[in-house]
Amino acid sequence: MRVLQEWFGAIGNRSVTSYTILNDHGIEVSCIDYGCIITKIITPDRNGDFENIVLGYGSLEEYMDNSSYFGCVVGRVAGRIGGASFELEGKTYSLAKNDNNNHLHGGINGFSRVVWDASVFENEEEAAVQFKYISPDGEEGYPGNVEMQVTYTLNNHNELIIHYCGQSDKTTLLNVTNHSYFNLSGNLKRDVLNHTLAIKSDKFFPLNGELLPTGEITDVADTPFDFRGGRVIKTGIESGHPQNELAGKGYDHPFLLSANRDHEMVLCDPESGRTLTVETDEPGVVVYSGNQLADDGEIRGVPSRKYLGICLETQGIPDAIHHPHFPSWILEKGEVYDSITKYKFSITQL
Structure with missing residues (x-):
């Protein structure tokens, strides 16, 4: 296994590098050190055709101009924080308001709009790119100097493993995820509705x-949010359920996982046969069906539009700092934030 490196662009005098991890079965994962963005994932369909299965761009400028968080690591806190403020250890912290009155995905720059330091590891069975970034005390309004490390590992079992690790010198908040939009049709031939x-x-x-989140935790039974037996994405979009309508005719909702590291999520495109299995040690996942994607511009030559990709954001529950009954993402001084999400690429035959 190996990692290829090439120049991707520059921000001022800082170069941005693209890293492509290749395994022995032809699967490729490409990423850049700006925002730890996953730019491409190449996998085969049931006919053996290798195509890209994530939304992304071919240039750094497009990523810098786009606000949809394609493929990046978001933090310090993924999701929204109501009122863009929180109280911790008796002190109130004010954050950037970058989503109306609220704070979204770590703020103006967060983890997704900075250049990380990168190093490469290779052996016969796996290869990895490890990104490191020190978020200084007060960045985006958060307390503590946070040493953050994100590692993308591709192995010969056709698994992409994302390992997040962080530590702070003050008690702070940390809830990190990857914001890749998946489309298993290959090269965006179709949307994800089917x-x-x-x-x-x-x-x-x-x-x-x-x-x-309102603070309620609701049973999925007899709703379009019941994915336990599998569900076609468009059934939620077309359901007329008030929560689907509220989110822009689709999903943008957190789910509480009832299992961990046990095939918790399985996404499949029946036409191509491509199947993605996601396992995590996080308590939840935010399912976002691309309801807010702009109907203008292009994504790798394909017209941008709603439902062109779906995000499976493994993380803690958004706005948990304002809901004590949600799983907490408070990180105590000196404690280690450690989280792993694994993506398994496979093919379902007819």
Whole structure:
């Protein structure tokens, strides 16, 4: 296995490098050190055709101009924080308001709009790119100097493993995820409306008009949020359910996982046969069906439009700092934040 490196662009006098990890079965994962962005994932369909299965761009400028978070690592806190403020250890912290009155995905720059330091590791069975970034005390309004490390490892079992590790010198908040948009049709030939998704989850979190969790934790039974037996994505978009309508005719909702590291999520495109299995040690996943994607511009030559990709954002539950009954993402001084999500690429035959 090996990692190829090439120049991708520059920000001022800082070069941005693209890294392509290749395994022995022809699978490729490409990423850049700007925002730890995954730019391409190449996998075969049931006919042996290798194509890209994530939304992304071919230039650094397009990533810098786009606000849809294609493929990047978001943090310090993924999702929204209501009112762009929180209280921790008796002190109130004010954050950037970059989503109306709220704070979204770590703020103006967060982890997704900075250049990380990168190093490469290779052996016969796996290869990896490890990214490191020190987020200084007060960055985006958060307390503590946070030493953050994100490692993308591709192995010969056709698995991409993302390992997040962080430590702070002050008690702070940390809840990190990858924001890749998957489209298993290959090279964006179709949207994801006919993809099927299965999730091991009995509960989801309803949203209010600002797309913040209301605080309720609701049973998925007899709703379009019941993915336990598998569900075609478009059945939620077309359901007319108030929560689907609220999110822009689709999904942008957190789910509480009922299992970990046990095939919790399975996404499949029946036409191509491509199947993605996601396992994590995070308590939840935010399913976002691309409802807000702009209907202008192009993504690698394909017209941008709603539902062109689906995100499976493994993470803690958004706005948990304002809901004590949600799983906490407070990171105590000196503690280690450690989280792994694994993506397994396979093919379902007819």
